[in-house]
Amino acid sequence: MDEFVLNQLTVRGDTWRVFRIMAEFVEGFETLAQIPPAVSIFGSSRAKPTDPAYVLAEEIAKLLARHGYSVITGGGPGIMEAANKGAKEGGGLSVGLNIEIPAEQAPNPYIGKLLNFRHFFVRKVMFVKYSVAFVILPGGFGTLDELFEAVTLIQTKKVKPFPVILVQGDYWKGLLHWLRDVVTRQGNISSDDLNILEVADTPEEVLQLIKASVPREPAGT
Numbered sequence: 001m002d003e004f005v006l007n008q009l010t011v012r013g014d015t016w017r018v019f020r021i022m023a024e025f026v027e028g029f030e031t032l033a034q035i036p037p038a039v040s041i042f043g044s045s046r047a048k049p050t051d052p053a054y055v056l057a058e059e060i061a062k063l064l065a066r067h068g069y070s071v072i073t074g075g076g077p078g079i080m081e082a083a084n085k086g087a088k089e090g091g092g093l094s095v096g097l098n099i100e101i102p103a104e105q106a107p108n109p110y111i112g113k114l115l116n117f118r119h120f121f122v123r124k125v126m127f128v129k130y131s132v133a134f135v136i137l138p139g140g141f142g143t144l145d146e147l148f149e150a151v152t153l154i155q156t157k158k159v160k161p162f163p164v165i166l167v168q169g170d171y172w173k174g175l176l177h178w179l180r181d182v183v184t185r186q187g188n189i190s191s192d193d194l195n196i197l198e199v200a201d202t203p204e205e206v207l208q209l210i211k212a213s214v215p216r217e218p219a220g221t
Helices: 003-032 052-066 079-089 120-129 141-155 169-184 191-196 203-213
Strands: 038-042 070-073 094-099 113-117 131-136 164-167 197-200
Touching: 003 113, 003 120, 038 052, 038 079, 038 141, 052 070, 052 079, 052 164, 052 203, 070 079, 079 094, 094 120, 113 120, 120 131, 120 141, 131 141, 131 203, 141 164, 141 191, 164 169, 164 203, 169 191, 169 197, 191 197, 197 203
Parallel strands: 038 070, 038 131, 070 094, 094 113, 131 164, 164 197
Antiparallel strands: none
16 A cells, blocks of 8 residues: 555544544533533542542532532542542532543443543543533642643633632642742742642632632522
């Protein structure tokens, strides 16, 4: 098969990939446009039910649900499972945006509304577009990716500001110290940029920060 034919096949494959991406956007928009104001909760997929962060995520989601908020997670295990569980137990809508990855991530059993995505960037759009706040619990690369995606969009004014709340201050202390004493001092970000990030240690503090910052809170709360 010559180079021209191979190039043509690649182009056709890319064209069809565009349609698959469009289909993911359409399904996401049509499904999530129907839900009440939502808070996205992120954290490690490796957290066990006995981990303090797991318990805290469950309590945060339960409190948010009781105050009329939907809860959105990545749909997998660990902190995601805890948050979906808490939302369900709190009587709220529990949403999972699951991602298809080589190490298969099975959706957790506490999801009331599930969407599956092949593309991370489509999934990220859904988190940002349909969340009134991001709540970030201890996690790894994926959690940090979602955190800095949100911060970058707010910093560059690509989206309206919304609360980005780091939960369990001790876990984030080193990162915040580095951002303040290294990144800011070298002029790579401004001190105002650090104000995008807020810190909370209890479910009540998380709820208070969201209510204080979000004009679109549910009616009657």
